[in-house]
Amino acid sequence: MHFLVIAGSLRAGSLNKILARWAVQRLGELRPGTSATFIDLQPLQIPVYDGDIEAQGIPQSINALAQQLSAADGLVLCTPEYNGSIAAPVKNLLDWLSRVKPQPFIGKPVQIFAASPGALGGVRGLWHTRVPFEVLGAHVMPGMVGVGQANTKLSGENTLNDPAAQKQLDPALENFMNFAQKLKQPV
Amino acid sequence: MHFLVIAGSLRAGSLNKILARWAVQRLGELRPGTSATFIDLQPLQIPVYDGDIEAQGIPQSINALAQQLSAADGLVLCTPEYNGSIAAPVKNLLDWLSRVKPQPFIGKPVQIFAASPGALGGVRGLWHTRVPFEVLGAHVMPGMVGVGQANTKLSGENTLNDPAAQKQLDPALENFMNFAQKLKQPV
Amino acid sequence: MHFLVIAGSLRAGSLNKILARWAVQRLGELRPGTSATFIDLQPLQIPVYDGDIEAQGIPQSINALAQQLSAADGLVLCTPEYNGSIAAPVKNLLDWLSRVKPQPFIGKPVQIFAASPGALGGVRGLWHTRVPFEVLGAHVMPGMVGVGQANTKLSGENTLNDPAAQKQLDPALENFMNFAQKLKQPV
Amino acid sequence: MHFLVIAGSLRAGSLNKILARWAVQRLGELRPGTSATFIDLQPLQIPVYDGDIEAQGIPQSINALAQQLSAADGLVLCTPEYNGSIAAPVKNLLDWLSRVKPQPFIGKPVQIFAASPGALGGVRGLWHTRVPFEVLGAHVMPGMVGVGQANTKLSGENTLNDPAAQKQLDPALENFMNFAQKLKQPV
Numbered sequence: 001m002h003f004l005v006i007a008g009s010l011r012a013g014s015l016n017k018i019l020a021r022w023a024v025q026r027l028g029e030l031r032p033g034t035s036a037t038f039i040d041l042q043p044l045q046i047p048v049y050d051g052d053i054e055a056q057g058i059p060q061s062i063n064a065l066a067q068q069l070s071a072a073d074g075l076v077l078c079t080p081e082y083n084g085s086i087a088a089p090v091k092n093l094l095d096w097l098s099r100v101k102p103q104p105f106i107g108k109p110v111q112i113f114a115a116s117p118g119a120l121g122g123v124r125g126l127w128h129t130r131v132p133f134e135v136l137g138a139h140v141m142p143g144m145v146g147v148g149q150a151n152t153k154l155s156g157e158n159t160l161n162d163p164a165a166q167k168q169l170d171p172a173l174e175n176f177m178n179f180a181q182k183l184k185q186p187v
Numbered sequence: 188m189h190f191l192v193i194a195g196s197l198r199a200g201s202l203n204k205i206l207a208r209w210a211v212q213r214l215g216e217l218r219p220g221t222s223a224t225f226i227d228l229q230p231l232q233i234p235v236y237d238g239d240i241e242a243q244g245i246p247q248s249i250n251a252l253a254q255q256l257s258a259a260d261g262l263v264l265c266t267p268e269y270n271g272s273i274a275a276p277v278k279n280l281l282d283w284l285s286r287v288k289p290q291p292f293i294g295k296p297v298q299i300f301a302a303s304p305g306a307l308g309g310v311r312g313l314w315h316t317r318v319p320f321e322v323l324g325a326h327v328m329p330g331m332v333g334v335g336q337a338n339t340k341l342s343g344e345n346t347l348n349d350p351a352a353q354k355q356l357d358p359a360l361e362n363f364m365n366f367a368q369k370l371k372q373p374v
Numbered sequence: 375m376h377f378l379v380i381a382g383s384l385r386a387g388s389l390n391k392i393l394a395r396w397a398v399q400r401l402g403e404l405r406p407g408t409s410a411t412f413i414d415l416q417p418l419q420i421p422v423y424d425g426d427i428e429a430q431g432i433p434q435s436i437n438a439l440a441q442q443l444s445a446a447d448g449l450v451l452c453t454p455e456y457n458g459s460i461a462a463p464v465k466n467l468l469d470w471l472s473r474v475k476p477q478p479f480i481g482k483p484v485q486i487f488a489a490s491p492g493a494l495g496g497v498r499g500l501w502h503t504r505v506p507f508e509v510l511g512a513h514v515m516p517g518m519v520g521v522g523q524a525n526t527k528l529s530g531e532n533t534l535n536d537p538a539a540q541k542q543l544d545p546a547l548e549n550f551m552n553f554a555q556k557l558k559q560p561v
Numbered sequence: 562m563h564f565l566v567i568a569g570s571l572r573a574g575s576l577n578k579i580l581a582r583w584a585v586q587r588l589g590e591l592r593p594g595t596s597a598t599f600i601d602l603q604p605l606q607i608p609v610y611d612g613d614i615e616a617q618g619i620p621q622s623i624n625a626l627a628q629q630l631s632a633a634d635g636l637v638l639c640t641p642e643y644n645g646s647i648a649a650p651v652k653n654l655l656d657w658l659s660r661v662k663p664q665p666f667i668g669k670p671v672q673i674f675a676a677s678p679g680a681l682g683g684v685r686g687l688w689h690t691r692v693p694f695e696v697l698g699a700h701v702m703p704g705m706v707g708v709g710q711a712n713t714k715l716s717g718e719n720t721l722n723d724p725a726a727q728k729q730l731d732p733a734l735e736n737f738m739n740f741a742q743k744l745k746q747p748v
Contacts, residue, residue: 009612010609010611010612010613011611011612011616012613013612042613046609047608048571048607048609048649048650048653049571049648049649050571050603051570051571051574051575052571052572055572082610082655082656082693083655083659083696083697084692084693085647085652085689085693085696086646086652087610087652087656088609088610088649088653088656088657089609089610089611091643091646091652092649092652094643094644094649095644095648095649096649098643098644119493123497123498124498124501127318127458127501128646128689128692130321131314131645131689132643132644132645132646135329135645136644137330138329139326140321140329142321142322142327143324178374179326179370181374182369182370182372183366183369185369185372187365187369196425197422197423197424197425197426198424198425198426199426201425233422234421234422235384235422235462235463236384236462236463237385238384238385238387238388239384239385239416242385269468269469269506270472270506270509271506271509271688272460272465272502272505272506273459273460274423274465274469275422275423275462275465275466275468275469275470276422276424278456278460278462278466279422279462279466281456281457281462282456283462285456307681310681311684311685314645314688315459315505318458318459318502319456319457319458322457322459501692504695508701508703510703511704512703513700513703514695514703516696516697516700516701517698552748553744555748556746557740557743559746561739561742561743
């Protein structure tokens with residue numbers, strides 16, 4: 001199986017990018033043979049959704065991402081909450097991707113994690129973040145995980161140094177891969 | 188496969204009860220060999236959740252329902268929206284069921300429909316209705332269906348007389364059964 | 375001004391009942407001349423909403439509560455979250471009150487607090503709890519407060535023993551009373 | 562009093578821009594002496610929120626908008642729903658404005674309308690749209706209005722040609738102005 005892993009924050013030093021790169025590696029460790037690709041949204045320079053831009057053509061980066069998503073067995077999103085709800089870069093990505101036909105989210109397994117320096121781990125926003133994915137037809141895993149005080153747990157390129165967090169994230173990734181594999185099987 | 192079908196409204200003449208009984212029959216028609224059981228919540232006389240009642244023992248009807256749910260391959264819920272959100276009888280059922288160990292919703296496929304005499308078909312409340320199911324670990328199908336003007340479409344014991352509504356409900360039930368079957372398979 | 379204070383949990387030993395009774399007293403301390411009445415839902419024995427019961431008459435306790443609410447300058451709700459969303463006793467109360475005409479929530483100021491033994495203080499459920507109040511026309515204060523680890527902070531009949539929590543609750547109550555007073559003034 | 566009116570869609574021909582310009586004019590008609598300013602987000606060229614951009618300085622357009630908002634007695638937002646939730650341009654605007662200190666939304670009255678060519682009038686997304694405004698401290702009016710089939714009702718620069726829609730929008734605007742005036746008064 002092959003997965004995409006997207007970080008919902010744009011800035012280079014984002015905790016969610018570290019978590020995303022950790023997940024890329026961890027998916028393969030937990031289930032040998034599994035591969036995953038990290039998507040950094042910052043260099044894609046996606047504009048805010050605007051129907052007048054769309055009329056001139058959906059941005060090439062969006063079409064490419066939609067193709068990668070269609071080809072993948074699922075998506076892991078590592079995202080901050082912004083103002084108690086979905087982060088603008090994530091909502092913007094979704095609003096653009098929703099314009100691509102065929103729509104790449106239909107039936108797609110999605111796992112959402114949140115890393116946050118705060119105590120709550122972004123858990124409040126996760127329940128708003130999943131809604132548009134579900135509206136677009138994705139199967140968002142019920143078990144989301146928020147990693148609080150993430151600035152003390154995530155570092156470097158892709159290091160998670162917190163056994164308690166890993167104890168939540170690992171089974172979530174295992175469940176997610178099992179789920180994706182089951183959905184992939186013929187009935 | 189075997190499914191439970193629950194109506195979220197208590198009153199005997201509820202449109203959602205007609206829709207639920209229609210779904211019971213339709214599941215078997217669409218996929219011969221499939222069976223389904225309609226659960227009428229009204230005669231169960233479930234009290235409003237109260238920790239002091241629980242301390243004396245979870246109501247027998249709740250324990251029985253939890254067992255039926257654990258044994259089923261999935262749940263179809265036909266529910267009204269009350270005040271733009273989850274109907275009290277549904278939330279109350281969930282709050283009681285959440286107290287049973289092991290928790291019967293973990294990994295359980297759930298399909299939500301809404302029948303409503305109004306034009307919007309209860310669609311606003313559906314997105315709040317799914318949240319506690321997901322919190323409890325269920326896989327709620329992304330494609331929910333709201334049947335508006337349902338008083339002109341549903342009648343008798345279990346009659347749906349509206350091709351347009353059926354054209355939405357049938358594929359939702361098919362997807363749901365496919366999904367449940369895939370989840371049931373070993374990896 | 376006069377306020378109602380309702381606890382969303384039924385059981386006698388509920389942390390939210392302690393917080394509610396604390397709020398009753400604190401409203402008067404913060405603004406002398408203000409009075410507040412604590413409503414304990416448990417003895418009211420409100421049945422789960424059922425249109426067949428309603429057809430025989432809205433329960434007397436609901437009609438009485440609607441009148442008290444109409445006469446009050448606002449409502450303080452102290453409520454647990456159940457399964458990441460609104461507590462069943464609260465949703466059930468709202469679904470019954472919504473059937474009373476004229477509807478008592480229109481334009482009514484509402485302040486929501488949550489006490490919880492957990493670390494998150496019920497904050498996840500608060501954002502679902504406010505929705506049906508708003509659907510019914512209430513002005514729910516944006517600043518909700520969740521008191522986490524409340525079992526170590528609330529005790530006795532109405533004692534809050536935690537300066538940090540009080541530092542959040544006091545200004546919320548002050549803002550709420552100012553807001554209610556402004557809405558009460560003629561334009 | 563003075564209000565800002567923002568359209569949540571960027572494209573020039575947006576139905577929500579027509580509705581927003583209608584609201585600008587209607588506020589003054591309903592209450593002589595009231596003024597309102599329409600804000601078109603498209604020419605502001607706001608980038609998707611990125612902490613690395615912010616580190617080099619919040620965009621000038623955001624600072625200017627925050628000042629206008631702070632000086633205004635309230636905000637009217639006319640917005641589409643995108644994928645069942647908040648439109649990306651609106652969430653992005655909020656995520657940027659949330660970074661300005663002092664935060665301009667605290668205690669600010671906000672009225673939300675939605676225009677949509679669909680039958681539901683965007684009503685599903687409205688309940689997600691209000692959340693981050695409330696998280697930021699705004700008083701979002703409980704009575705939101707969705708104008709369905711808006712392509713047949715809105716035209717030209719600022720024309721609303723539908724008595725039924727106007728019958729919902731006018732009292733909402735009146736209530737909103739009364740509310741804003743009451744909040745403006747000293748206690």
